[in-house]
Amino acid sequence: MKAGPLPAQIEFRAVTKMYGRMSAVKDLSLTVRLGEFLTILGPSGSGKTTVLMMLAGFVAPTEGDIVIAGKSVSAVPSYRRDQGIVFQSYALFPHLTVRRNLEFPLEMRGVNGVERAKRVDRMLERVHLKDFGGRMPSQLSGGQQQRVALARALIGDPPFLLLDEPLSALDRNLREQMQSEVKSLHREFGITTISVTHDQEEALTLSDRIVVMRAGQIEQTDTPEALYDRPATRFVASFLGEANILQNTDFEIQADVAQPPGTLAMIRPERISVVMSGAPKRTDADQRHSVIGIVDDMIYAGPLRKYHVRVGSSLLVTREHAASGQRTFQRGEEVQLEWLRSDIRFVAA
Known part of the structure; x- marks a missing residue:
């Protein structure tokens, strides 16, 4: 029991x-x-x-x-x-x-x-x-x-x-x-x-x-x-770890559920993948959302790489584990950001 x-x-x-x-x-x-x-x-x-x-x-x-x-x-x-x-x-x-x-x-x-x-x-x-x-x-x-x-x-x-x-x-x-x-x-x-x-x-x-x-x-x-x-x-999203608050973005927010009134869309940095601009579509592309941006900064933190990517007027932060042979993107390089629509969360403002 x-x-x-x-x-x-x-x-x-x-x-x-x-x-x-x-x-x-x-x-x-x-x-x-x-x-x-x-x-x-x-x-x-x-x-x-x-x-x-x-x-x-x-x-x-x-x-x-x-x-x-x-x-x-x-x-x-x-x-x-x-x-x-x-x-x-x-x-x-x-x-x-x-x-x-x-x-x-x-x-x-x-x-x-x-x-x-x-x-x-x-x-x-x-x-x-x-x-x-x-x-x-x-x-x-x-x-x-x-x-x-x-x-x-x-x-x-x-x-x-x-x-x-x-x-x-x-x-x-x-x-x-x-x-x-x-x-x-x-x-x-x-x-x-x-x-x-x-x-x-x-x-x-x-x-x-x-x-x-x-x-x-x-x-x-x-x-x-x-x-x-x-x-x-x-407050909780930003205080407990890093959070990308998707507010007043130049791109449409796509999620699996409708956005409740009075809320803001949010996604964690590690839920965002950074790939080459124009990369082939994934097999689950119908479940993902992608945007094109320019690398504003790359921060090397031992086992992690953090990218600051400017997408229109928004600056998104990504975080990924550094792996052998993995492509490293440099400042000014155009990249594609991808995430599952199911990873979008809505938080009270």
Whole structure:
């Protein structure tokens, strides 16, 4: 039988947070399911961090209620909420060794010394820091500090984990490694996780669902695949990856479905093929649309090539994987752009 939806563990019920006359979060209602990895994504000032701080108990909502496991926690202070938190700065105790950093939350929970030692040993083994227990945080790399911060948050077996842009201080390669580690830990522990980030790639990689916020409100909530492939608004389409908004074009927009009123046509760059002008028609040409343009720029990005192609008054961006023997088009060259009509999406303006 198909499994039903997981029960709600965390609920925001019409939550608003005001700072003077300015609303950081407006009438937010959101349900986080048990065991899921939910990412709150948005630009600076969208309210995403305020949502996390209210859930953690560091900030009180002005209106509405926050419910965890069926009980209101809006008036419960942070230190009385059973939760694990990883901050952007890691917030490790600089005067304590790695082992003592991990022991501290267990001491606060009254765990005896023998059990503490066992749990710390297991956790150090799990995060690949078995031989680092005696080191100070200053003696660790950024990635190692990140692992310690995650281990400290998880070692007390909290019912949920909060991540406040924990990977933003790492370089790209290390960030990608840590994304895999975070995903592995979530899979292993099965802990409900709420992450806040402005990094679209991180959100797409880690999340079961993504909440896109804008100006204190939820713009759209869905799975990573659905958000990327079927964005509801122009903002979501442009913020979550690149998007060609086909507005006021010099060519007719052809799609498999009629364009709803009040919407704009959109296509993702990787859905557009760049071929020689006058190239032979494909076998599925009746399902495609093609236009002629002039290459305005070609950007080489390792495994990818990006073309900026001017079609009349419109500038379209394409993205394709670079392959051996593949034709590279130069600036000023006439090319043909092709895409399936079924790849056109319509988004609210």
